[in-house]
Amino acid sequence: MKDTGELTVDPAALTRAVQALFKQAGSSEVEAALVADQLVGANLSGHDSHGVGMIPRYIEVWRAGELHLNRQPSVALEAGAITVLDAGMGLGQSAGHAAMERAIADAKRHGLALNGLRNSHHIGRIGHWAEQCSRAGLISLHFVNVISNPVVAPFGGSDARLVTNPIAIGVPRAGAAPLVLDFATSKLAVGKVRVALNKGQTLPPDVLLDAAGQPTQDPAALFSTPNGALLPFGDHKGSGLALMCEILGSALIGGPVMHASPTSRRIVNNMLTIAIDPGFFAAHGALDDSITQLVDWVRASPPADPEAGVMVAGEPENRARRERAAGIRIDAQTWHQLEDAAVSAGLAAADWRRHAGV
Ligand code: NAD
Numbered sequence: 001m002k003d004t005g006e007l008t009v010d011p012a013a014l015t016r017a018v019q020a021l022f023k024q025a026g027s028s029e030v031e032a033a034l035v036a037d038q039l040v041g042a043n044l045s046g047h048d049s050h051g052v053g054m055i056p057r058y059i060e061v062w063r064a065g066e067l068h069l070n071r072q073p074s075v076a077l078e079a080g081a082i083t084v085l086d087a088g089m090g091l092g093q094s095a096g097h098a099a100m101e102r103a104i105a106d107a108k109r110h111g112l113a114l115n116g117l118r119n120s121h122h123i124g125r126i127g128h129w130a131e132q133c134s135r136a137g138l139i140s141l142h143f144v145n146v147i148s149n150p151v152v153a154p155f156g157g158s159d160a161r162l163v164t165n166p167i168a169i170g171v172p173r174a175g176a177a178p179l180v181l182d183f184a185t186s187k188l189a190v191g192k193v194r195v196a197l198n199k200g201q202t203l204p205p206d207v208l209l210d211a212a213g214q215p216t217q218d219p220a221a222l223f224s225t226p227n228g229a230l231l232p233f234g235d236h237k238g239s240g241l242a243l244m245c246e247i248l249g250s251a252l253i254g255g256p257v258m259h260a261s262p263t264s265r266r267i268v269n270n271m272l273t274i275a276i277d278p279g280f281f282a283a284h285g286a287l288d289d290s291i292t293q294l295v296d297w298v299r300a301s302p303p304a305d306p307e308a309g310v311m312v313a314g315e316p317e318n319r320a321r322r323e324r325a326a327g328i329r330i331d332a333q334t335w336h337q338l339e340d341a342a343v344s345a346g347l348a349a350a351d352w353r354r355h356a357g358v
Pocket of ligand 1: 185186312316
């Protein structure tokens with residue numbers, strides 16, 4: 001432990017601790033493994049905002065009876081290459097995995113799948129689902145809406161109307177890691193503001209408005225009552241994409257949309273996945289070559305910052321995985337919240353720490 005109280009935890013041990021916590025709460029062995037894999041995987045890929053720090057919120061919502069463990073999504077619609085699954089507020093890591101398995105099977109059969117997943121609890125880092133499709137050799141596009149307390153202002157507005165509606169696109173590559181473009185349509189993901197608050201940091205300017213609609217760098221402004229609002233990335237462009245996520249990611253598949261949804265502490269995600277099997281295209285081999293040459297061409301641009309170089313989507317996450325394989329740093333505040341969540345799930349704090357090797 002450092003002086004700040006920050007811990008460095010072995011990823012395999014952290015995975016075991018998360019599994020133990022969810023099994024204690026009642027998750028099956030498989031579900032506990034899915035949730036641990038995705039959350040620790042988010043920390044490993046550099047996105048602490050969507051890592052184990054989400055567990056306290058999940059446990060709070062589960063205890064409130066608004067998140068269900070071991071619930072498999074039901075089929076709401078099947079028509080050729082189109083499937084809509086309803087997760088019934090099951091754990092998002094189970095629901096997302098089942099939805100991607102279905103999308104992969106449909107795309108292998110038809111060349112293309114349109115898969116809707118609605119009424120799921122938080123499905124975490126969306127790039128994780130693109131990676132599941134990439135491992136099966138599929139290109140995938142994901143449009144997601146988030147139903148929770150509004151935290152993002154529309155471009156030109158001054159109060160929160162939407163959430164951080166993310167978009168991801170995954171492209172598998174021959175002999176290389178997939179390209180995974182995956183971001184929130186707000187300038188910052190909410191979890192990154194939570195991480196800054198827990199670490200006592202200030203935010204960059206031009207990211208957040210306070211509850212009075214004035215710019216602020218204080219992360220606490222997002223969590224005050226009434227709360228402030230994050231700004232959309234790319235002004236009208238990100239704001240427009242967030243709106244399209246409401247329509248494609250949820251309204252189209254019969255899911256809830258922001259203006260008509262009561263809020264609570266739960267985080268509902270709805271996701272439209274379009275999965276494409278490049279094997280159905282005649283020029284499949286040429287596609288691999290094209291992607292390789294294109295990426296080389298882009299990366300060959302003389303770097304503006306020689307230290308950073310030119311990266312393509314997915315590369316920062318791969319770098320983080322290499323750096324964090326030896327240990328994941330968790331700030332003291334988040335660690336305390338995790339211990340409390342373990343206790344709340346029925347796992348003694350000492351057992352949580354023992355599993356985590358701390
Ligand atoms: P971000 O701003 O860190 O951007 C990440 C994307 O940009 C990645 O594709 C990454 O590879 C790429 N990237 C980053 N730096 C780059 C560089 N220098 N050169 C080239 N590419 C680069 O992401 P974010 O908006 O903070 O989102 C973080 C995570 O939050 C995402 O995984 C997202 O799915 C998740 N999220 C989830 C929800 C939900 O409700 N489930 C909501 C919002 C966000």
